[in-house]
Amino acid sequence: MAGQTKGKISRVAGPVVTAEGISPRMYDVVLVGDLKLMGEVIKLVGDKVVIQVYEDTSGIRPGEEVVDTGAPLQVELGPGLLSSVYDGVQRPLPILRDKQGDFVSRGVAAPGLARTTKWKFTPTVKKGAEVQGGAIVGEVPEGNIVHKVLLPINVKGKVKSIQEGQFTVEEPVGELENGQKISMMQTWPVRQPRPYVDKLLPDIPLVTGQRVLDMLFPLAKGGTAAIPGGFGTGKTVTSQQLSKWSDAKIVVYVGCGERGNEMTEVLTTFPELEDPKTGLPLMGRTVLIANTSNMPVAAREASVYTGITIAEYYRDMGYDVSLMADSTSRWAEAMREISSRLEEMPGEEGYPAYLASRLSEFYGRCGRVKTHSGTTGSISVIGAVSPSGGDFSEPVTQNTLRIVKVFWALDSKLRERRHFPAINWLTSYSLYSPILEDWYRQNVAEDWNAVRLWAMETLQKESELQEIVQLVGSDALPEEQRLTLEVARMIREFFLQQSAYHPVDTYSPLKRQYEYMSAIKKFSEHAKKAISLEVPLEKVVSLPCRADLGKLKFEETIDEGMKTVVAAMEKQFAGLGV
Amino acid sequence: MAKEYHTISQIAGPLVFVEKTEPVGYGELVMISLPDGSTKRGQVLDTSDEIVVIQVFEGTGGIDKASGVKFLGETVKMPVSKDMLGRILSGSGEPLDKGPPIIPEKRLEIIGAAINPWARDNPQEFIQTGVSSIDGMNTLVRGQKLPIFSGSGLPHNDIALQIARQAKVLGEKEEFAVVFGAMGITSEEAQYFMKDFERTGALKRAVVFLNLADDPAIERLLTPRLALTTAEYLAFDLNTHVLVIWTDITNYCEALRQIGAAREEVPARRGYPGYMYTDLASMYERAGRIKGKKGSITQFPILSMPGDDITHPIPDLTGYITEGQIVASRELHRKGIFPPVAVERSLSRLMGQGIGPGRTREDHRAVSDQLYAAYAEGRDLRGLVAIVGKEALSERDRKFLDFADSFEDRFVRQDKDEDRTIEQTLDLGWELLSSLPVDSLTKIDRKIVEKYHPSMKKK
Ligand SMILES: Nc1ncnc2c1ncn2[C@@H]1O[C@H](COP(=O)(O)OP(=O)(O)OP(=O)(O)O)[C@@H](O)[C@H]1O
Numbered sequence A: 001m002a003g004q005t006k007g008k009i010s011r012v013a014g015p016v017v018t019a020e021g022i023s024p025r026m027y028d029v030v031l032v033g034d035l036k037l038m039g040e041v042i043k044l045v046g047d048k049v050v051i052q053v054y055e056d057t058s059g060i061r062p063g064e065e066v067v068d069t070g071a072p073l074q075v076e077l078g079p080g081l082l083s084s085v086y087d088g089v090q091r092p093l094p095i096l097r098d099k100q101g102d103f104v105s106r107g108v109a110a111p112g113l114a115r116t117t118k119w120k121f122t123p124t125v126k127k128g129a130e131v132q133g134g135a136i137v138g139e140v141p142e143g144n145i146v147h148k149v150l151l152p153i154n155v156k157g158k159v160k161s162i163q164e165g166q167f168t169v170e171e172p173v174g175e176l177e178n179g180q181k182i183s184m185m186q187t188w189p190v191r192q193p194r195p196y197v198d199k200l201l202p203d204i205p206l207v208t209g210q211r212v213l214d215m216l217f218p219l220a221k222g223g224t225a226a227i228p229g230g231f232g233t234g235k236t237v238t239s240q241q242l243s244k245w246s247d248a249k250i251v252v253y254v255g256c257g258e259r260g261n262e263m264t265e266v267l268t269t270f271p272e273l274e275d276p277k278t279g280l281p282l283m284g285r286t287v288l289i290a291n292t293s294n295m296p297v298a299a300r301e302a303s304v305y306t307g308i309t310i311a312e313y314y315r316d317m318g319y320d321v322s323l324m325a326d327s328t329s330r331w332a333e334a335m336r337e338i339s340s341r342l343e344e345m346p347g348e349e350g351y352p353a354y355l356a357s358r359l360s361e362f363y364g365r366c367g368r369v370k371t372h373s374g375t376t377g378s379i380s381v382i383g384a385v386s387p388s389g390g391d392f393s394e395p396v397t398q399n400t401l402r403i404v405k406v407f408w409a410l411d412s413k414l415r416e417r418r419h420f421p422a423i424n425w426l427t428s429y430s431l432y433s434p435i436l437e438d439w440y441r442q443n444v445a446e447d448w449n450a451v452r453l454w455a456m457e458t459l460q461k462e463s464e465l466q467e468i469v470q471l472v473g474s475d476a477l478p479e480e481q482r483l484t485l486e487v488a489r490m491i492r493e494f495f496l497q498q499s500a501y502h503p504v505d506t507y508s509p510l511k512r513q514y515e516y517m518s519a520i521k522k523f524s525e526h527a528k529k530a531i532s533l534e535v536p537l538e539k540v541v542s543l544p545c546r547a548d549l550g551k552l553k554f555e556e557t558i559d560e561g562m563k564t565v566v567a568a569m570e571k572q573f574a575g576l577g578v
Numbered sequence B: 001m002a003k004e005y006h007t008i009s010q011i012a013g014p015l016v017f018v019e020k021t022e023p024v025g026y027g028e029l030v031m032i033s034l035p036d037g038s039t040k041r042g043q044v045l046d047t048s049d050e051i052v053v054i055q056v057f058e059g060t061g062g063i064d065k066a067s068g069v070k071f072l073g074e075t076v077k078m079p080v081s082k083d084m085l086g087r088i089l090s091g092s093g094e095p096l097d098k099g100p101p102i103i104p105e106k107r108l109e110i111i112g113a114a115i116n117p118w119a120r121d122n123p124q125e126f127i128q129t130g131v132s133s134i135d136g137m138n139t140l141v142r143g144q145k146l147p148i149f150s151g152s153g154l155p156h157n158d159i160a161l162q163i164a165r166q167a168k169v170l171g172e173k174e175e176f177a178v179v180f181g182a183m184g185i186t187s188e189e190a191q192y193f194m195k196d197f198e199r200t201g202a203l204k205r206a207v208v209f210l211n212l213a214d215d216p217a218i219e220r221l222l223t224p225r226l227a228l229t230t231a232e233y234l235a236f237d238l239n240t241h242v243l244v245i246w247t248d249i250t251n252y253c254e255a256l257r258q259i260g261a262a263r264e265e266v267p268a269r270r271g272y273p274g275y276m277y278t279d280l281a282s283m284y285e286r287a288g289r290i291k292g293k294k295g296s297i298t299q300f301p302i303l304s305m306p307g308d309d310i311t312h313p314i315p316d317l318t319g320y321i322t323e324g325q326i327v328a329s330r331e332l333h334r335k336g337i338f339p340p341v342a343v344e345r346s347l348s349r350l351m352g353q354g355i356g357p358g359r360t361r362e363d364h365r366a367v368s369d370q371l372y373a374a375y376a377e378g379r380d381l382r383g384l385v386a387i388v389g390k391e392a393l394s395e396r397d398r399k400f401l402d403f404a405d406s407f408e409d410r411f412v413r414q415d416k417d418e419d420r421t422i423e424q425t426l427d428l429g430w431e432l433l434s435s436l437p438v439d440s441l442t443k444i445d446r447k448i449v450e451k452y453h454p455s456m457k458k459k
């Protein structure tokens, strides 16, 4: 390849290698040593070139060759991304297994997109059309969607020829008058955001089917959310629930420095699950990036960029994409590890001083936008955060909270009590709620927000009353306050708790959520009236409709069941004189 | 023949710095000859044209600047063979028993490569340990890594041994092979394990690595890797199901911290290196199953939490890597309850895959959720009772309070050699739950309650 130059290694210290004799640009990819391990230039000092290497450097010696490829770290974009499983630098794991066996060894290159697969291309522009960079020139059926073939952003001109047919990603499907060939594949440097025309207000919710999220702390399409929590509090389960059930068209799941067995779980369950909206297999809308904790740390650092670049590419076609990064803390730690090997001046807890700016650059790449293809697309990012010691005051959590608009705070106390999802309803928040109000009013129910506020207030009151109960016991409270406690318990146990593992409970459509909470609210109103008529609270809470309401969520016929229970509730309260 | 250098420029803590070498590979194995004729082994941590930094496994005691340094041109390897079963080796892999030398069938890199996530098979075979608080509430499956978080003076070794003795996969005759890695434990503790292995005949199916408290700390960085390399060989070359028990992770991490300090690295929390997560993960992740292979590796690491503090970096980082944890409780231990498993703080994340119809029983998930919830509620009430007295509690609350006591006393508590089947465990759970009002069993499907509740099911 032209532009390649060669130099020599002068030092190897773990994943950081120093070389001399080449003069690459920052972030150029270099091939390191006789094994040609892939690495990226991360620092230039004098004639020394500092490289982070994406593979294990054992056995590499000073004096071995380094080759500057003259190109930055980039991903291949085109049909074939969906259903793929990649490592942090877009090498397909199934291909690596074919080439290397069950364990990941070194020095094997594998392109991100298969070169031999033929795709059915249908042009959407005609000969003679003027096309701008980023425009849609054709369509290819891929996975669950129609893949829009985009012109590379820096290419434009008049279409000279373009044809329908079966092509590989490299074969030209057409040509511009200026001689530019059009193919279905393009590349993009991962550390550079793909451009868009304009950012739009994120005023449509990303519906997740998770009651506590949709009802109390909603995320907007194009929004950002953080899920911090100590180990075992539910970050991964929540991220996976969102990648299964959220109404995004495309899901990019980045397993960044986490467990191998968790990726296996995704790989075994996703192909069997259906997208609740379309009924198509979930894998057909998903791209998985699996750089587990024992895979090279530099590739872990790159994995989130690989993921977000792929997300941007589908956004540019006009799709709603959601990206889960589990866990951004491992990414931050990868930065810390590399930074410490560079002997950079550390900031808080050893993290590099640029931690905050890297985080905001990353979250800055999401949003709802007007794209260069003339469409509207969005990227929502959900970042898991694994604070050391479960303490939210540490730097990664704090810097993330300064950026994101939704905070789903996982709570070890709730987890100990098996309240799942263990999202603390008092400390979590969503800054999108006001923007989304109209949407809920128009698309679910006129009084969605009233119901939501009522639930929040009841929970808030409960926490105030709990403080008194801790001192004097609940028997000392007046009936009406004890009713508040009972109703809050219903909200918590029936509504907020939602089992990811129960076939019915795992996903709850908005309409059902609304009806469920409304039924609890109605119960509360009737009960209040009953108490004012001097009916003892014990009698009210032991009405069969209360228990029935609780069991409802596990029943397959929940929607009809809801009507029956509400009707029964009216009757039972009528029996008490209400 | 590798060249011998006499160009040591500095010795600091466990590190030796050598100048003016020919190019040396990163991670290469090093042999150092001391003036007294003995040799020590080490590994290259940093290599450049000017200087090579070596970490010496057996400690730097006795090394002087005139000592000879040889670079062996390869990274650290472990000779393995099926004859290793039944053998006792040192923390650096030398035979300690009086048995014959091990004739290697293979020499394997001890820094195991990562299992390609695509090659992993889903861990889902239920391992019955016979311990209710584990089988019922924090189920272990084959291929899982589930540590015990313990504290000094707590009977974690007894728990580990009971599990090693009783662990079985229902319907299979084959027993687990045990790879036991000791890091910095006392020789009494080591003896305790060895005696039990001998008594039960497990030693024949075990490979033991011993780095004891008075062995060099740096060797501890080697011991678990040797143990895991052996385990991988047994599991994936010889198709064996392997249970790896290693203790004490805390001693391993201290050694890691020592290296970091000697290299003057910027520490993360409490002086531990920033790469401790990655380092621990490179070992814990060597558990699992591989598609198309018969063997498996299940890890049962033991870790003592300094000051019983679960937020200390060692248990904290471990908890972020392993698939749950069994937490030992000082409170239960004081009450005389064995095994003192703090059920509310323990967790098995792979439980969902190992339980349910066809694996354990259809009511398993619901029973366990309900037991947790009821126990948590009862425990909360204990706090309240301390303030307002039991009399102030409602009828319902009193039942939950009593439930928490009987849960600890009957479900958690069991004898050291009491091997309960999963049916016994679940039935015991129902028996305890039946003391609560039926309508408070909100975690259980109506149909399941009707089928299993002792006072409802058709006799
Ligand atoms: N919504 C849920 N429904 C049922 N169980 C849940 C739910 N959320 C979490 N859990 C339980 O909690 C366990 C731990 O959850 P998870 O693995 O998501 O934690 P995590 O926060 O990702 O932990 P780590 O930081 O260690 O990766 C799960 O294995 C499951 O048992």
Ligand SMILES: [Mg+2]
Pocket (backbone or CB within 6 Å): A235, A236, A237, A258, A326
């Ligand atoms: Mg997780």
